[in-house]
Amino acid sequence: MALDVANSVILRHDPERRTDRFEAPGQMESFPKAAVNFCAERELFGDILPVRQENRSGFIELREAIDRYFRARVLDHGADALLADLLEGLSSVLKQSASPDGLDAATVHSALRLIAMPDPERMKICRNCGWLFIDRSKNRSRAWCDMAVCGNRAKASRHYRRRREERAS
Numbered sequence: 001m002a003l004d005v006a007n008s009v010i011l012r013h014d015p016e017r018r019t020d021r022f023e024a025p026g027q028m029e030s031f032p033k034a035a036v037n038f039c040a041e042r043e044l045f046g047d048i049l050p051v052r053q054e055n056r057s058g059f060i061e062l063r064e065a066i067d068r069y070f071r072a073r074v075l076d077h078g079a080d081a082l083l084a085d086l087l088e089g090l091s092s093v094l095k096q097s098a099s100p101d102g103l104d105a106a107t108v109h110s111a112l113r114l115i116a117m118p119d120p121e122r123m124k125i126c127r128n129c130g131w132l133f134i135d136r137s138k139n140r141s142r143a144w145c146d147m148a149v150c151g152n153r154a155k156a157s158r159h160y161r162r163r164r165e166e167r168a169s
């Protein structure tokens, strides 16, 4: 769930095409229901409520701290320094009286599980879209968040490049 929340920013690494889904009208209301149906932790959560209006800016700050910390951990670059910020973010979201059934509380619990996950090397960054994802494949060889979307796109662009090079030579 915490990664789904972090991934609500699409193409984060591309300033021109970067899109924050939570800035679109109604998304903060509809996201919890969709997320709980699709996320890997759906067994853990019941119905999840949207983040209360007054808690939203704190929640967005937490989202950014989640992304910064886990991205740094995957890249093995400066994660320990960012962990303190993330823990502070988690703590302040709980202190700002997140509803126990709210997306913010669910995100806190999910992030804590991810911090302590026994096999952190399974967390990866999609080569195509930059999303954080957990590689649950047996041989841990997944490079894309979703083979059907990003895997095929990467294959198609490789194929296109090869054809173009063939023609050029």
Ligand SMILES: [Zn+2]
Residues within 6 Å of the ligand: 126, 127, 128, 129, 130, 131, 144, 145, 146, 150
């Ligand atoms: Zn992807």
